[in-house]
Amino acid sequence: MGNTPSAEAKAGWTLVSPPAIYVLLMLAAPLLLVFGLSFAGLEGGAKVSLPLQEGQDLHFTLSNYAKLFCWSASDTCSSTDVRMAQATATAMGRSLLVAALVTLTTVLLAYPVAYYVSFHVHPSKKSLWLFLITIPFWTSYVIRVALWRTILGYDGAVDAALGAVGIIDQPLNLLQYGTLAIVITLSHAYAPFAVLPIFVSLEKVDRSLLEAGQDLGESRWTTFLRVTLPLSMAGVVAAVLIVFIPTVGDYVTPELIGSGKVPMIANFIETQMWKLRNQAMGSTLAVSSMLIVAVVATLFVLANRRFLGGRK
Amino acid sequence: MKQGLGLRTYTVIYLLVLYGPIIILPLFAFNDATTVAFPLSGFTTKWFGQMLADANLRKALVNSLIVSLSTATLATTLGILAARSAVRYSWPGKGIVMGSIMVPLVLPEMIVAMALLVLLLAAGIKLSLFTIILGHVLIAMPFAVAILSSAFQSLDKSLEEAALDLGETGWSTFRLIVLPLVMPGILASFLITFTISIDEFIIANFLGGGEPVLSVFVFTAFRFPSTVPPVLALGTMLVAFSILLLTIAEYFRRRGVAKAGGKDTGGFL
Amino acid sequence: MTTPEEKPVMIEFRDVHKYYGDYHALRGINGTIRAGEFFSLLGPSGCGKTTLLRTIAGFEDISSGAVLIDGKSMQGVPANVRPTNMVFQSYAIFPHMSVAENVGFGLRKDPRSKPEKAKAVEEALEMVGLKGYGGRAAHALSGGQRQRVALARALILKPKVLLLDEPLSALDKKMREHMQVELIKLQRQVGITFILVTHDQEEALVMSDRIAVMFEGEIAQLADPETLYRRPNSKKVADFIGTMNFVPCEILSEAGGKVEVEAKGLGRVTLDGTQAPPARGETPVVGLRPETLTLLYDGQQASDRATEGVVDEVIYFGDMTYYDVYLGGTDVEVRLSMRNVPGRPILDVGSKVQVAWSPDALVLFR
Numbered sequence: 001m002g003n004t005p006s007a008e009a010k011a012g013w014t015l016v017s018p019p020a021i022y023v024l025l026m027l028a029a030p031l032l033l034v035f036g037l038s039f040a041g042l043e044g045g046a047k048v049s050l051p052l053q054e055g056q057d058l059h060f061t062l063s064n065y066a067k068l069f070c071w072s073a074s075d076t077c078s079s080t081d082v083r084m085a086q087a088t089a090t091a092m093g094r095s096l097l098v099a100a101l102v103t104l105t106t107v108l109l110a111y112p113v114a115y116y117v118s119f120h121v122h123p124s125k126k127s128l129w130l131f132l133i134t135i136p137f138w139t140s141y142v143i144r145v146a147l148w149r150t151i152l153g154y155d156g157a158v159d160a161a162l163g164a165v166g167i168i169d170q171p172l173n174l175l176q177y178g179t180l181a182i183v184i185t186l187s188h189a190y191a192p193f194a195v196l197p198i199f200v201s202l203e204k205v206d207r208s209l210l211e212a213g214q215d216l217g218e219s220r221w222t223t224f225l226r227v228t229l230p231l232s233m234a235g236v237v238a239a240v241l242i243v244f245i246p247t248v249g250d251y252v253t254p255e256l257i258g259s260g261k262v263p264m265i266a267n268f269i270e271t272q273m274w275k276l277r278n279q280a281m282g283s284t285l286a287v288s289s290m291l292i293v294a295v296v297a298t299l300f301v302l303a304n305r306r307f308l309g310g311r312k
Numbered sequence: 313m314k315q316g317l318g319l320r321t322y323t324v325i326y327l328l329v330l331y332g333p334i335i336i337l338p339l340f341a342f343n344d345a346t347t348v349a350f351p352l353s354g355f356t357t358k359w360f361g362q363m364l365a366d367a368n369l370r371k372a373l374v375n376s377l378i379v380s381l382s383t384a385t386l387a388t389t390l391g392i393l394a395a396r397s398a399v400r401y402s403w404p405g406k407g408i409v410m411g412s413i414m415v416p417l418v419l420p421e422m423i424v425a426m427a428l429l430v431l432l433l434a435a436g437i438k439l440s441l442f443t444i445i446l447g448h449v450l451i452a453m454p455f456a457v458a459i460l461s462s463a464f465q466s467l468d469k470s471l472e473e474a475a476l477d478l479g480e481t482g483w484s485t486f487r488l489i490v491l492p493l494v495m496p497g498i499l500a501s502f503l504i505t506f507t508i509s510i511d512e513f514i515i516a517n518f519l520g521g522g523e524p525v526l527s528v529f530v531f532t533a534f535r536f537p538s539t540v541p542p543v544l545a546l547g548t549m550l551v552a553f554s555i556l557l558l559t560i561a562e563y564f565r566r567r568g569v570a571k572a573g574g575k576d577t578g579g580f581l
Numbered sequence: 582m583t584t585p586e587e588k589p590v591m592i593e594f595r596d597v598h599k600y601y602g603d604y605h606a607l608r609g610i611n612g613t614i615r616a617g618e619f620f621s622l623l624g625p626s627g628c629g630k631t632t633l634l635r636t637i638a639g640f641e642d643i644s645s646g647a648v649l650i651d652g653k654s655m656q657g658v659p660a661n662v663r664p665t666n667m668v669f670q671s672y673a674i675f676p677h678m679s680v681a682e683n684v685g686f687g688l689r690k691d692p693r694s695k696p697e698k699a700k701a702v703e704e705a706l707e708m709v710g711l712k713g714y715g716g717r718a719a720h721a722l723s724g725g726q727r728q729r730v731a732l733a734r735a736l737i738l739k740p741k742v743l744l745l746d747e748p749l750s751a752l753d754k755k756m757r758e759h760m761q762v763e764l765i766k767l768q769r770q771v772g773i774t775f776i777l778v779t780h781d782q783e784e785a786l787v788m789s790d791r792i793a794v795m796f797e798g799e800i801a802q803l804a805d806p807e808t809l810y811r812r813p814n815s816k817k818v819a820d821f822i823g824t825m826n827f828v829p830c831e832i833l834s835e836a837g838g839k840v841e842v843e844a845k846g847l848g849r850v851t852l853d854g855t856q857a858p859p860a861r862g863e864t865p866v867v868g869l870r871p872e873t874l875t876l877l878y879d880g881q882q883a884s885d886r887a888t889e890g891v892v893d894e895v896i897y898f899g900d901m902t903y904y905d906v907y908l909g910g911t912d913v914e915v916r917l918s919m920r921n922v923p924g925r926p927i928l929d930v931g932s933k934v935q936v937a938w939s940p941d942a943l944v945l946f947r
Contacts (some may be wrong), residue, residue, distance in 0.1 A: 007642075012401030019390040019453065020409050026450045027415060030427035037430060050433035113326050116319040129323075131562050136330050138504075139554045140511040142527050143547040146534040147333035150340065150348040157336060160351070191330055242418065249420020251514055256534060266422040273426045274518060283430065286423055473640055474673035476660045478687035478738065492677050 037283035038064055048280035064284035088268055092289060095264040096296070098182055099247040103194075105187040106243050107236060110194035114235075115228075117195075118202035130199065137192040145256050148185040152257075178262035185257050186247050193246075194239040201235025202228070233307030241297055248293050265289045334551055341544040348540055359545040369546065372524040376510050379441055379525060383448040383509035388501045390449065391456025398457075399464040410457070417454045421514040424451060429518055439521025447515035452505035459504060459565065463497025496564040503561035507554050526550065590652075591616040591742060591774045592637060597646035599632055599798075606632050607643070608798040614776060614791075616741075619768050621777045621785040624795035625821070631746055633795070634778045638744050639663045651741055666735035667744040670751070672727040674719045680706070681715030683730055687738045705733040708767070725756050732767070742774045749784065761787055782822045786810065794818050810870075816946045819868050825944075826874075826915040827866040828908070832947070840945060842867065846908030847888055850940045865947035873942035874917035876904065877935035878925065885939040892932045902927055906936055 040048055041061035048058065063076075070077035070085040077085075117129045136144065151157040162168045205228055213223035251266040260267070265285065273282030301308070344354035363369060397403070398410050416424055428447050432439065467490065475485040513527040520528065526546075533543035592614040599607035607629050614620045622630035635641040636648050639660030648655045650664060666687075675683050685702040693701070706712055709729040714722075722730065728748060735743055748764075749757045765788055768775045779785050785792050786806045793803040802814045813819035816827065830844040840854040844867045852867070877883060893914060894905035901918050908915060917936065919925070928934065 008401050009403040012397045012403030012406070015393050015397035015401070016403075016409055019394040019413055019457075022390055022449070022453075023409075023412050023415075026428065026431075026446055027424070028412065030431040033431050033434060034427045050430060051436050109326065112319055113323050116316070116323045120316040120319060127566070131558075132327060133330065135555060135558060136334055138507055138511075138558050139334060139551045140527060140530065140547065142511070142513045142531050142534075143337070143551060144333050146530070147337060147547075149534070150540075151333060151336065153349075156349065157332075160349075188330070188333070191326075245418050246420050249422050251420075251422045252531070256531070266420060269422055269426055270518075273429060279430050279433070282426060286426060290423065468671055468673060470669040470671050470673040471675060473638075473660070474667070474669055474675070474734075475686070476640075477638060477665075477667045478734065479661050479690065481661060489675060 034283040034286055037280050038287040040064075040280045040283075047276070047278040049277040050279050064280055065288070067281070068284065068288060088265075088285065091263050091268050092265050092292065094179065094262065095248045095266075095289070096292070098179060098186065098250075098264065099244050101183045102186045102190060102247045103240050103244045105183070106190050106194040107198075107239050109187075110191060110239065111198055111236070114195050114198035114202055118199055118205075130196070133195050134192045137189075141189065142252055142256075144189060145185055145252050148181070148188070148257060152181050152184065178258040181257045182253050182262065182264075185253050186250060189253070190243045190247060193242050197238035197242060198232060198235040201232040201238070205231045230307060233304060237301060237304050237308065240300065244300075245293060245297065248289070337544060337551060338548045340541065341548040343541070346538070346541060348537075348544070359541045360549075363542040363545045366542070368524060369526075369529060372526050372529040375441055375523055376526040379444050379448060379516070380506045380509040382445045383452055384502045384506040386445070386449045387452040387456045387505040388460075388498060390453055391460045391501055391505075392498065394453070394457050395460035395464050399461055400469075413457055414454045416451045421451065421512075425515045425518045428515070432519070439519055441520065441523050441525075443519040443521065444516050444523075444525065447519050448509040448512060451512065451515065452508045455508060456501040456505050459501045460494070460497050463494040463500075463565075467493055496567045500561040500565040503557045503564075507557050507561075510550075511554065588615040588617055590614070591618070591650065592776075593647075593649040594633075595647040595649070597633070597636065597648060598644045599629075599636065599641060600644045606798055607636070610646070610798075610800060612793060612800060612803050614742075614774060616774055617772055619765070619775045619777070619788060619790045621779055621789040621792045622795060623779055623782060623785040623792050623821075626780055628795040629798040630778045630780075630795050634667075634744050634746055634776060637663075637742065637776065638665055638667050664741040665744055666738055666740040666742075667746065668728070668731045668735055668748045670747045672731040672748075672751075674722070674727050674730055676720045678719055679715065680711065680717045680719055680722070680730055683719055684715070684733045684737055686734060701737055702733075705737040708736065708770070709733045710763075724752055725760065728752070728760065736767075736771060740773065742776060743768075743771075745775060745777045747778055747780070749779070750781075757784075764788060786822070794821065796821075812944060813868075816863070816866065816868070819944065819946070824871055824916065825868045826871065826917075827868050827946075828913055828915065830865050830867050830945075832865055842945065844943075846911040846913040847886075847938070848909075850943060852940065852943055852945045854945065863947060865945065868944040868946060869915065869938065869942055871903065871916045871918040873938060874915060875937045876917065876919055876928070877937050881937075883935070883937040885937065885941075887935045887937045890934050890936045892928055892930055892934060895927065895930055897927065904928065904934075906934060908936065 037048065039060050039062065040058040041063055042048055042056055042058065045063070052058070066076065067081050068085055068088060070081040073079050073082050113133070117126055117133075121129055149156075159168070209227055209231070210223055213227045214220070218226060248264075249266045250264060251270060254260065254262055254264045254267050263271075269282055269285045269289070272278045272285055276282075339352060340348050341359055342355050342357065343352045344356035344358075345352075394410065394413055398406060425447060428443075428450070432443055437443065471489055471493070472485050475489045476482070480488060511527060513531055516525045517528045517531065530543055530547060530550075533539040533546075590613045594610045594612050597607050597610040598605070610633060622633055624630045632641055636643050637650070637655075639655065639658060655663060675686065678686070681699075681702050684705050685698055688698045688701065691698060702715060703712070706715060709732050711726065711729050711733065714726070714730075719727075719730065728751075731748075745764075749760055752760060761784060764775070764777075777785070777788065786809070789806060791803065791805050792809055794801045794809065796817060802809060802818045804812075809818070809822055813822060813825075819825040828844050828847060830842040833841045833843055833849070835841070835854060838854050839851050841849065841851050842865070843849055847867070850867070877887060888909050890906040890908050892904055893907055894903075896903040896905075900921060902921055903916055903918050905914050905916050907913065915936075921927070
């Protein structure tokens with residue numbers, strides 16, 4: 001029993017070293033490489049395509065980042081660069097907008113579900129309900145996204161249902177409204193992600209506080225607003241982050257639902273990294289988008305920090 | 313309770329919408345029409361036959377099984393080490409190391425895939441099924457660690473001390489007491505990481521070097537209308553298989569909690 | 582009560598210190614526990630009693646000093662080869678094994694044959710009153726039954742010392758009292774050293790041959806139950822064990838082991854000075870237990886001394902009544918207990934009373 005601090009630390013480190021080394025090699029090293037490549041350039045501005053050819057030497061440059069700010073043609077910005085910068089900015093803006101809408105939708109729709117399971121379901125049945133909510137999340141993402149094509153598309157389930165009850169006489173074909181279709185699909189895909197953290201935070205709410213609230217003359221509704229909701233905000237913040245961050249970087253949905261016509265930032269990163277084999281520019285896009293997401297997420301957490309005070 | 317009834321109705325509708333696509337999937341998989349549109353025209357199993365006759369698909373299936381079994385084994389093994397170390401011992405830097413292991417949970421998969429791609433290209437490693445496994449282990453490990461941590465946490469430390477006290481060594485204690493009690497968690501972790509790997513698309517698509525796997529097969533097939541009905545049949549089977557695995561995993565997870573004498577506090581995450 | 586002084590030393594602590602980082606959990610523990618003794622480590626939570634027990638078992642290393650079992654230093658000896666076995670607070674019954682598998686767990690490397698081992702298990706179960714329970718699943722047992730399984734599992738290895746970490750704290754009051762008696766009987770039957778950790782002073786007084794009272798990593802007093810109760814060596818020990826009234830006093834003179842004090846409300850008393858350790862800079866007080874004070878009813882005479890008082894509070898307990906009484910026109914209040922016997926009325930608040938006491942029952946703390 002190593003219970004002196006050093007013996008215990010040694011045992012702990014020995015055990016954790018294989019997974020730690022794995023993460024170091026497979027996550028930390030690649031991310032660092034991407035960060036480095038985002039500042040890399042070749043003689044004459046040729047694209048950086050790995051693995052490097054004989055005689056190619058990388059140098060430090062900010063030109064990759066500068067290209068993202070080519071709003072008008074100039075000495076350093078060709079007209080292609082300008083079109084590229086505008087398209088990238090549009091895609092980034094669309095990604096943020098889509099992610100914000102998806103986050104808003106999922107969290108608002110998920111809260112009552114989490115509340116119901118936490119407050120109205122018998123404790124012995126709670127894990128069954130959670131299981132039912134999480135199952136769809138574990139089935140193939142590609143299949144679920146692809147299915148929305150058939151649901152939202154021309155003569156799909158939505159058109160069939162609305163047509164049957166006589167609300168519409170022409171098929172809506174919601175799929176043609178690219179961004180809207182992407183928002184619907186992603187909201188559906190990330191729904192369980194929003195339910196779980198809110199549920200966990202609601203579970204932690206001391207039930208006697210609610211009785212105290214009502215005992216002090218609050219109605220059910222005002223007790224909810226003044227006691228339950230603030231106490232569960234930590235879960236709401238977690239839900240927002242856990243939905244927002246992956247949706248900003250979603251790739252499959254714009255490809256399958258938007259048919260590539262309404263690309264998001266991940267599709268741009270893929271184009272540079274994979275199709276164009278321009279890994280320096282791809283890295284620049286990856287780093288910039290992660291930076292933007294990190295800033296947005298930090299601002300959001302800061303704006304809500306009064307709710308997070310009591311949390312470790 | 314009146315308020316409860318309203319919420320209950322809402323939750324049931326929410327669940328139905330959540331399951332909508334999965335319910336629609338078999339409808340069209342058995343529908344006797346080449347286009348995927350309402351109204352349904354008739355019952356057929358020919359899409360399943362067509363699917364099973366596809367040699368590419370069989371190749372993809374074998375590849376997927378290789379990738380997913382390897383991923384599940386590796387991720388669960390690494391997960392056991394990390395979870396055991398984090399739950400059982402205190403050591404400096406635990407927050408950073410465990411946090412880093414969990415990072416892929418909040419990184420967009422495209423970033424993970426592209427970062428790995430850059431590294432592999434730079435190191436001159438050829439893309440293959442093996443490189444898919446490298447990526448899948450990375451994204452599956454957080455789930456393994458989460459499941460296994462709760463399995464190790466529900467294990468009363470005094471059980472291990474009791475075994476030592478009764479004359480067992482550290483290793484035989486692990487074998488006789490710890491392993492049997494966390495075995496349900498290990499099985500749950502194996503099944504979950506298997507499911508994650510077999511369903512994963514982005515890493516499989518970009519790090520596979522053109523080797524076909526199921527998720528890439530499905531993605532490609534959905535882009536061409538003529539191949540959609542057979543792929544719906546494949547999807548039906550994949551979803552059914554996933555749900556089966558998950559149900560088994562949940563069963564083991566719960567049994568593990570009950571066995572270790574703990575209280576069930578919720579789902580996988 | 583046995584006379585443990587004649588028996589050989591089983592466990593010896595030599596200036597044992599234990600640090601957790603900066604936290605000083607054990608601060609120089611010295612003392613011996615004798616073979617066949619029922620010994621208790623008593624103290625509030627966080628006093629180090631469990632840590633001390635675990636240094637005997639081998640679950641905690643010590644930072645300095647030595648722990649000896651049967652004359653041998655336990656430095657570097659791991660838990661699995663020490664001649665001690667433990668009953669855990671949570672009982673630590675292996676949930677995936679049957680009762681018999683639990684009890685026989687420690688016999689895995691025992692060279693005896695299977696039937697012999699099975700017989701040993703059956704005997705151990707019989708000893709703790711669980712005969713025929715061997716086939717049951719461990720997780721289906723009640724709290725009291727788990728405790729018995731834990732006892733049988735530890736005793737089957739015939740350890741020199743049985744360590745019990747708060748073994749009764751998870752049981753309800755009735756079951757706890759029942760198990761106290763069972764444990765005493767069991768200890769007499771097997772004759773080995775039992776070391777019990779408890780925060781329950783009553784439990785320690787009932788069960789132990791000797792008790793070490795611990796506060797903040799130190800042994801405050803190590804004595805038999807009667808000495809501990811009648812002659813506590815500090816206000817802290819007196820306060821922890823039972824109830825004690827403290828009356829401020831002034832030391833008038835000291836000679837030949839006798840101390841003369843002026844106790845507020847009680848008057849001038851000569852006390853045995855040896856029971857009060859040398860001055861620690863605290864204001865001197867005399868302590869008296871509630872049951873050593875008596876109310877005098879009409880026609881009763883004080884056998885020793887008596888003081889006037891006024892009843893301030895009456896607390897009725899069924900078999901007893903507690904009175905809080907102001908002594909002799911002062912603001913000093915003492916609590917005393919009277920047994921409720923037929924014909925003895927319960928007094929009212931404000932009654933003027935005579936309180937009888939004996940200087941022998943007084944303890945001086947300074």
